[in-house]
Amino acid sequence: MSTHDVTPCDALYAAGHYMLERSRVEDAAVLFRTMLLADAADERGWLALGACHEQLEQLVMAEELYAAGAQMARTKVRCLLAAARVFSQLDDDRADEALEQAERFARTDEEVELVERELSRRKS
Numbered sequence: 847m848s849t850h851d852v853t854p855c856d857a858l859y860a861a862g863h864y865m866l867e868r869s870r871v872e873d874a875a876v877l878f879r880t881m882l883l884a885d886a887a888d889e890r891g892w893l894a895l896g897a898c899h900e901q902l903e904q905l906v907m908a909e910e911l912y913a914a915g916a917q918m919a920r921t922k923v924r925c926l927l928a929a930a931r932v933f934s935q936l937d938d939d940r941a942d943e944a945l946e947q948a949e950r951f952a953r954t955d956e957e958v959e960l961v962e963r964e965l966s967r968r969k970s
Contacts (some may be wrong), residue, residue, distance in 0.1 A: 847905050855885050862894055871901050889919035897926055905932050923948045923957040934968070940945070 858881040865874035878895040881888065892915025899908040908930040917923035926948035933941035945964060952958045 847854075853893070855881050855888050857886065859888075859890050859894065866894075866898070871898050874898055880945050886918045887920045889915055889921050891915075891926055892919055893928060896925075896932075900932070905936055907940075908932050909936070916944075921957075923952050923960060926951065927960060930964065 860876050862874040862877035862881065865871075866962060875895060875898040879890050881891040881900060882895065884890070886922035892911055896908040896911040898914070899911060900906075909929055912925045912932065916922040916929065918927060926944045930941045930944035930948065933939075933944060945961070945968070947962070948957075949961050952961045
């Protein structure tokens, strides 16, 4: 990939992860919010912003972001899986429903594998 192939969202995503790696969660969250303003259909922004709120132990907010991502993003399987994991942490019955939705929306081999991995992790 040349520098001409890098989109503004790619740059914001990379900068946000740079901040997360340095435990600058609030700064990362600002970058991911900006990324979502630029392209609300980019699932990476929803996942990354949700992860920021998980790190801040704001699980309800994280789940709401993952749910929003599942509605807005071009692809939604990862957001649904993240929501299922948060629901499980919150002992919320909606975890199974989110997993079932992820299974229904999985189109690529990678997405199918992610869902299968999550299902087997939950069974063990």
